[in-house]
Amino acid sequence: xxxxxxxxxxxxxxxxxxxxxxxxxxxxxxxxxxxxxxxxxxxxxxxxxxxxxxxxxxxxxxxxxxxxxxxxxxxxxxxxxxxxxxxxxxxxxxxxxxxxxxxxxxxxxxxxxxxxxxxxxxxxxxxxxxxxxxxxxxxxxxxxxxxxxxxxxxxxxxxxxxxxxxxxxxxxxxxxxxxxxxxxxxxxxxxxxxxxxxxxxxxxxxxxxxxxxxxxxxxxxxxxxxxxxxxxxxxxxxxxxxxxxxx
Amino acid sequence: xxxxxxxxxxxxxxxxxxxxxxxxxxxxxxxxxxxxxxxxxxxxxxxxxxxxxxxxxxxxxxxxxxxxxxxxxxxxxxxxxxxxxxxxxxxxxxxxxxxxxxxxxxxxxxxxxxxxxxxxxxxxxxxxxxxxxxxxxxxxxxxxxxxxxxxxxxxxxxxxxxxxxxxxxxxxxxxxxxxxxxxxxxxxxxxxxxxxxxxxxxxxxxxxxxxxxxxxxxxxxxxxxxxxxxxxxxxxxxxxxxxxxxxxxxxxxxxxxxxxxxxxxxxxxxxxxxxxxxxxxxxxxxxxxxxxxxxxxxxxxxxxxxxxxxxxxxxxxxxxxxxxxxxxxxxxxxxxxxxxxxxxxxxxxxxxxxxxxx
Amino acid sequence: xxxxxxxxxxxxxxxxxxxxxxxxxxxxxxxxxxxxxxxxxxxxxxxxxxxxxxxxxxxxxxxxxxxxxxxxx
Numbered sequence: 010x011x012x013x014x015x016x017x018x019x020x021x022x023x024x025x026x027x028x029x030x031x032x033x034x035x036x037x038x039x040x041x042x043x044x045x046x047x048x049x050x051x052x053x054x055x056x057x058x059x060x061x062x063x064x065x066x067x068x069x070x071x072x073x074x075x076x077x078x079x080x081x082x083x084x085x086x087x088x089x090x091x092x093x094x095x096x097x098x099x100x101x102x103x104x105x106x107x108x109x110x111x112x113x114x115x116x117x118x119x120x121x122x123x124x125x126x127x128x129x130x131x132x133x134x135x136x137x138x139x140x141x142x143x144x145x146x147x148x149x150x151x152x153x154x155x156x157x158x159x160x161x162x163x164x165x166x167x168x169x170x171x172x173x174x175x176x177x178x179x180x181x182x183x184x185x186x187x188x189x190x191x192x193x194x195x196x197x198x199x200x201x202x203x204x205x206x207x208x209x210x211x212x213x214x215x216x217x218x219x220x221x222x223x224x225x226x227x228x229x230x231x232x233x234x235x236x237x238x239x240x241x242x243x244x245x246x247x248x249x250x251x252x253x254x255x256x
Numbered sequence: 257x258x259x260x261x262x263x264x265x266x267x268x269x270x271x272x273x274x275x276x277x278x279x280x281x282x283x284x285x286x287x288x289x290x291x292x293x294x295x296x297x298x299x300x301x302x303x304x305x306x307x308x309x310x311x312x313x314x315x316x317x318x319x320x321x322x323x324x325x326x327x328x329x330x331x332x333x334x335x336x337x338x339x340x341x342x343x344x345x346x347x348x349x350x351x352x353x354x355x356x357x358x359x360x361x362x363x364x365x366x367x368x369x370x371x372x373x374x375x376x377x378x379x380x381x382x383x384x385x386x387x388x389x390x391x392x393x394x395x396x397x398x399x400x401x402x403x404x405x406x407x408x409x410x411x412x413x414x415x416x417x418x419x420x421x422x423x424x425x426x427x428x429x430x431x432x433x434x435x436x437x438x439x440x441x442x443x444x445x446x447x448x449x450x451x452x453x454x455x456x457x458x459x460x461x462x463x464x465x466x467x468x469x470x471x472x473x474x475x476x477x478x479x480x481x482x483x484x485x486x487x488x489x490x491x492x493x494x495x496x497x498x499x500x501x502x503x504x505x506x507x508x509x510x511x512x513x514x515x516x517x518x519x520x521x522x523x524x525x526x527x528x529x530x531x532x533x534x535x536x537x538x539x540x541x542x543x544x545x546x547x548x549x550x551x552x553x554x555x556x557x558x559x560x561x562x563x564x565x566x567x568x569x570x571x572x573x574x575x576x577x578x579x580x581x582x583x584x585x586x587x588x589x590x591x592x593x594x595x596x597x598x599x600x601x602x603x604x605x606x607x608x609x610x611x612x613x614x
Numbered sequence: 615x616x617x618x619x620x621x622x623x624x625x626x627x628x629x630x631x632x633x634x635x636x637x638x639x640x641x642x643x644x645x646x647x648x649x650x651x652x653x654x655x656x657x658x659x660x661x662x663x664x665x666x667x668x669x670x671x672x673x674x675x676x677x678x679x680x681x682x683x684x685x686x687x
Binding site: 050051052053054056063066070071072073074075076077080083084085086087088089090091092094095096112113115116 | 283285309311313314315317318319321322323324325326327328329330331333347348351355456457458459460461465466467468469470471
Binding site for chain 1: 615616617624626627628629630632633634651664666667669670671672673674675677678679680681682683
């Protein structure tokens with residue numbers, strides 16, 4: 010018999026620290042599959058965020074940096090300028106990228122920095138205990154919005170894919186989800202495309218990935234994928250927001 | 257390649273740029289701030305000539321994190337700023353120290369706190385020599401007092417950074433940045449420097465991946481890392497103390513000053529010696545590690561110390577620690593962008609030497 | 615003919631695989647693994663056609679899938 014599904018070679022075979030059902034594991038795997046398929050493990054250089062996914066540097070078998078909170082795109086910029094033939098990516102959560110790291114992400118995109126950003130949006134600060142994130146939905150209960158997010162006090166969720174796609178420096182911007190196998194396949198294609206665009210030196214690329222956080226949403230993993238489908242996708246529409254010509 | 261060994265008239269800020277390029281620096285990331293602007297202006301032109309990269313970042317926070325990335329990839333890289341911008345960089349400097357990356361950070365000090373002003377000051381001494389950011393670390397800190405020293409010390413700054421895998425700060429002030437002096441470019445005495453097998457620039461056939469990191473989640477591991485850093489700092493403290501002695505052999509009163517203040521103090525010593533007063537000067541060249549040895553050396557003849565700074569009293573704390581209660585230590589200084597005046601200091605010297613200290 | 619292998623000690627019992635199996639072949643075991651979770655398992659291997667949706671959904675790479683290569687007639 011032929012193996013039709015197995016661990017990607019560039020994905021280290023160690024147990025992951027994520028909570029049961031957390032889809033970071035799926036997104037990590039898609040990045041690792043892409044690294045394998047594009048045969049670039051020797052050139053890939055990743056930048057880990059501060060947040061649950063900080064330990065991605067242990068899981069993916071390429072050179073890695075751990076960046077301070079929100080600064081991954083600046084670190085990636087420094088790396089890419091020194092190693093122009095490196096395939097440089099950041100992996101950031103919504104608190105990291107859409108709150109404390111807004112200046113870094115916006116200007117990396119504005120410069121057309123030739124890097125790929127994997128942006129994991131699970132609508133909550135997870136590692137620190139389920140606080141409201143910039144991407145928390147209206148009415149969503151978190152530990153710091155116990156009665157649900159209200160616009161008077163907390164304003165509105167940030168739509169990063171839409172925002173970054175307005176910048177001339179951005180090249181490929183998409184939003185995908187990993188709440189079911191069909192969408193996981195689409196997410197994979199999009200991540201791969203983003204890396205390919207970088208490898209063709211076409212500028213800044215970002216894939217926003219909607220992800221579940223059962224622990225901090227207070228739902229089971231099964232309930233969480235349903236919640237994502239019913240609540241997140243209507244506010245954060247999936248699709249390609251910007252595609253460079255000839256890709 | 258520019259002509260060697262011929263004197264050129266250069267501004268301090270530009271000299272830093274040229275010195276850095278000659279020391280092999282090919283990457284600069286920075287954000288505009290007065291009074292160091294001539295340095296990025298110079299490098300924006302100069303680095304592309306050497307196939308290097310000059311990049312203007314969106315903030316000092318970003319600049320220092322770009323430095324983190326570039327240093328992690330194994331390059332010679334620097335940034336520069338002044339007080340408020342250096343404060344923003346402290347987070348990144350802490351990460352750089354934690355990850356043991358080499359880089360050079362220039363601080364052309366100005367008046368503070370807050371927005372303060374853009375006039376020259378030595379207001380960031382404590383921030384520079386006591387770590388500066390969060391966590392248990394030190395930054396090697398070199399303080400030039402002339403444009404020639406700026407040039408010469410850029411080699412040293414990069415070499416020390418690469419020798420110990422640590423951030424090095426060049427601590428100067430607006431006067432040194434703006435001042436023009438004739439300088440000579442010497443051949444660098446090449447230091448034997450370690451390789452950078454830890455550089456994360458893609459595995460490229462390497463057996464295992466490299467990770468640039470300052471996270472040690474297990475307390476035992478972080479303790480071990482902290483002790484390892486401490487051992488490194490102890491070696492630096494032992495080997496890298498640097499200072500200039502000026503008429504200290506028989507000095508009864510020893511002035512202590514660095515950078516621009518030290519230039520003023522030299523005039524004070526000259527004047528005092530003309531009048532037959534046994535006054536000398538210790539000028540710390542390295543302000544971290546602080547030149548403890550210089551004080552041990554003069555303590556036999558020194559009866560008292562007077563520290564002169566362009567602030568309200570920062571280095572004087574280290575002078576007191578170095579003197580360790582063996583002699584009285586006094587302070588005089590002008591903050592806010594005002595310069596200590598030689599005549600005022602001389603009056604203070606005369607008062608102290610006639611036993612008239614308050 | 616297909617074979618699905620669950621690496622039981624890595625399973626965190628999230629049940630996402632049970633949600634996506636088109637034939638509903640995956641259930642959670644009665645016993646617990648070393649991490650204290652009820653690991654996922656397949657009830658009837660003969661009915662599995664090796665579509666690998668379970669493996670693609672698993673966040674912890676617990677599942678490996680093998681399948682007979684299609685015979686060219």
